[in-house]
Amino acid sequence: GNSVTQMEGPVTLSEEAFLTINCTYTATGYPSLFWYVQYPGEGLQLLLKATKADDKGSNKGFEATYRKETTSFHLEKGSVQVSDSAVYFCALRTSGTYKYIFGTGTRLKVLA
Amino acid sequence: GAGVSQSPSNKVTEKGKDVELRCDPISGHTALYWYRQSLGQGLEFLIYFQGNSAPDKSGLPSDRFSAERTGGSVSTLTIQRTQQEDSAVYLCASSSIPGTGNTEAFFGQGTRLTVV
Numbered sequence: 158g159n160s161v162t163q164m165e166g167p168v169t170l171s172e173e174a175f176l177t178i179n180c181t182y183t184a185t186g187y188p189s190l191f192w193y194v195q196y197p198g199e200g201l202q203l204l205l206k207a208t209k210a211d212d213k214g215s216n217k218g219f220e221a222t223y224r225k226e227t228t229s230f231h232l233e234k235g236s237v238q239v240s241d242s243a244v245y246f247c248a249l250r251t252s253g254t255y256k257y258i259f260g261t262g263t264r265l266k267v268l269a
Numbered sequence: 270g271a272g273v274s275q276s277p278s279n280k281v282t283e284k285g286k287d288v289e290l291r292c293d294p295i296s297g298h299t300a301l302y303w304y305r306q307s308l309g310q311g312l313e314f315l316i317y318f319q320g321n322s323a324p325d326k327s328g329l330p331s332d333r334f335s336a337e338r339t340g341g342s343v344s345t346l347t348i349q350r351t352q353q354e355d356s357a358v359y360l361c362a363s364s365s366i367p368g369t370g371n372t373e374a375f376f377g378q379g380t381r382l383t384v385v
Contacts, residue, residue, distance in 0.1 A: 200376050203374075246312065258314065
């Protein structure tokens with residue numbers, strides 16, 4: 158079946174450090190891929206997305222590239238800030254079902 | 270409305286009582302989803318609607334859980350005879366059909382359900 162696997166947290170980094178959160182997926186067909194973020198006390202919001210192979214999604218300094226050959230969509234940021242502390246969810250959506258499947262989330266804590 | 274609206278935002282109920290959670294999706298969005306987020310856990314899919322029908326309700330945990338959608342808009346998730354393990358944040362999301370523009374899901378703020 159379709160699934161998303163992302164690295165377990167929590168991830169603790171110092172401000173201005175480089176961030177990578179790994180995400181791999183299993184899906185039939187050609188899914189769209191998403192990163193959602195949940196800041197403390199807030200609802201989920203879309204961070205970035207990619208709808209086909211080799212697409213790069215980017216927003217707020219975060220980037221992720223849709224890699225079909227490795228079935229991956231790793232999230233990266235060159236220099237994290239304290240305000241990036243949140244839980245990050247990788248997700249896919251298959252065209253056949255329109256159903257979103259989420260990973261278990263990775264908690265990021267950035268220290269000043 | 271401007272976004273996905275859920276009510277109530279918080280609900281405390283006694284074990285064994287029934288509860289109804291409401292979701293008002295973004296106007297024009299034909300797809301609607303319910304997810305459950307337990308403390309420290311990821312998002313657990315419950316059910317999704319396309320229009321008023323539910324092609325996939327495979328995530329509903331038991332027959333105590335049911336959901337309906339009327340007029341292709343508002344949806345209600347009902348939990349009967351609530352149990353303590355039902356305590357969680359229930360999230361609703363809506364999206365448009367792929368190929369018609371954005372394919373992202375927009376989430377509401379959630380309903381925090383506490384069963385005591």
